[in-house]
Amino acid sequence: MTQLSAAQTSARTAQPAKSASSDGSKALYGGKGTRRITVRDIALAKERGEKWPMLTAYDAMTASVFDEAGIPVMLVGDSAGNCHLGYDTTVPVTLDEMVMLSAAVVRGTSRALIVGDLPFGSYQEGPVQALRSATRLVKEAGVGAVKLEGGERSHRQIELLVESGIPVMAHIGLTPQSVNTMGYRVQGRGEEAAQQLLRDAKAVQDAGAFAVVLELVPAELAAEVTRVLHIPTVGIGAGPETDAQVLVWTDMLGLTQGRVPRFVKQYADLRSVMTGAVKAFADEVVAGTFPQEEHSVH
Numbered sequence: 001m002t003q004l005s006a007a008q009t010s011a012r013t014a015q016p017a018k019s020a021s022s023d024g025s026k027a028l029y030g031g032k033g034t035r036r037i038t039v040r041d042i043a044l045a046k047e048r049g050e051k052w053p054m055l056t057a058y059d060a061m062t063a064s065v066f067d068e069a070g071i072p073v074m075l076v077g078d079s080a081g082n083c084h085l086g087y088d089t090t091v092p093v094t095l096d097e098m099v100m101l102s103a104a105v106v107r108g109t110s111r112a113l114i115v116g117d118l119p120f121g122s123y124q125e126g127p128v129q130a131l132r133s134a135t136r137l138v139k140e141a142g143v144g145a146v147k148l149e150g151g152e153r154s155h156r157q158i159e160l161l162v163e164s165g166i167p168v169m170a171h172i173g174l175t176p177q178s179v180n181t182m183g184y185r186v187q188g189r190g191e192e193a194a195q196q197l198l199r200d201a202k203a204v205q206d207a208g209a210f211a212v213v214l215e216l217v218p219a220e221l222a223a224e225v226t227r228v229l230h231i232p233t234v235g236i237g238a239g240p241e242t243d244a245q246v247l248v249w250t251d252m253l254g255l256t257q258g259r260v261p262r263f264v265k266q267y268a269d270l271r272s273v274m275t276g277a278v279k280a281f282a283d284e285v286v287a288g289t290f291p292q293e294e295h296s297v298h
């Protein structure tokens, strides 16, 4: 596990991601571009065989750091439930909460494509409910695309959203909104489950999804799905062969309390950095050594 100091961490965020090109070449996050990434850019990246990173984001300030660092796609995931709002799972997250968080992430960014997650209960009734919910994320929050969970079971919702002009990122494999029926287990193990995952992947592609998240599936199966599909696959716990990789930002920067899934690589230890700084502030206030003359006005 690699852990960076605070100084190394800030140095790293000051650099654009590797795919950035200072000459404005075709890389997904070209250095000279000023407009937002679109789903067409994402399709062209798949044609070029260019891999790309995606991170979750739940607020404007954090999202602005990721935008500056060159993250081309940000997901306002309903993982906000566990990582930002203090719920135990993603299930209680509401559409109002997702609209508020998504709007903040849009405001904090100027380059990334922002994908807003449709929370549990906002699209399962059918395509019309999905369109009503997705329309709120697009109109009120300003996202460029939405994400929803489910393969074959969600293809009618995807079709109507895409027909209506809303790009959709699908999400198959482990789908956390189904934790009460599915648990948090690896999906697609065994011949029958692997065939179902392939059917799900093709169903969302045929319905018009521009990309598909593969969560917690065997690396070999994710590689096969990536070969078979013409839309990009975005892996999380799905091995190295997917077109893109997504991580939950609080996991990869070491802010999450307790155990993180084994597929997470922790690039920094923000929890220790923040705890140390906050303790130092508290100690100085108690000792009367903060504020000093330079922090005072007269």
Ligand code: KIV
Residues within 6 Å of the ligand: 056, 075, 076, 077, 078, 079, 080, 117, 171, 213, 215, 236, 246, 248
């Ligand atoms: O909600 C989320 O953050 C997600 C990612 C884990 C893909 O769905």
